[in-house]
Amino acid sequence: MTHLDGNSLAGPLSEFFAFDVTVAVAKCEGCGSIAELARAMVYSSDAGSVVRCDSCGQVLMTLVESEDRAWIRFTGMGAIEVARTPTAG
Numbered sequence: 001m002t003h004l005d006g007n008s009l010a011g012p013l014s015e016f017f018a019f020d021v022t023v024a025v026a027k028c029e030g031c032g033s034i035a036e037l038a039r040a041m042v043y044s045s046d047a048g049s050v051v052r053c054d055s056c057g058q059v060l061m062t063l064v065e066s067e068d069r070a071w072i073r074f075t076g077m078g079a080i081e082v083a084r085t086p087t088a089g
Contacts (some may be wrong), residue, residue: 001061006040012063018070019082027078030058037080 005023013021022038033055040060041052051058053076064071074080 001043001045003041003043003052006036006038008044009037009040009049009051009063010069012049012065015071016070023083025053025081026060028053028056028058028060029076029078031056047078 009031009081010020010022012057024029024037026033026037026040030053033053035054037051037060039054041054041057043050043052048062048071050059051061051063052058053060060076062071062073062075
């Protein structure tokens with residue numbers, strides 16, 4: 001099965017996060033690699049998407065969607081880092 005890169009997560013995850021999740025940095029629990037989600041390998045099918053570490057192949061996240069709900073599981077991510085925009089004031 002061929003894969004897409006993590007940028008393909010931007011659309012499906014925009015419903016759940018108020019920022020572009022593909023620029024978030026995640027730590028892989030398998031190998032310790034730290035990288036933007038955009039670098040991850042995304043394998044999609046009718047059943048859902050499996051997101052894997054581009055360094056070791058560890059499953060980082062799964063996403064399953066239906067018409068009225070979605071299931072997101074952050075299986076192999078140790079943390080997600082999101083840069084905040086400085087506020088004026």
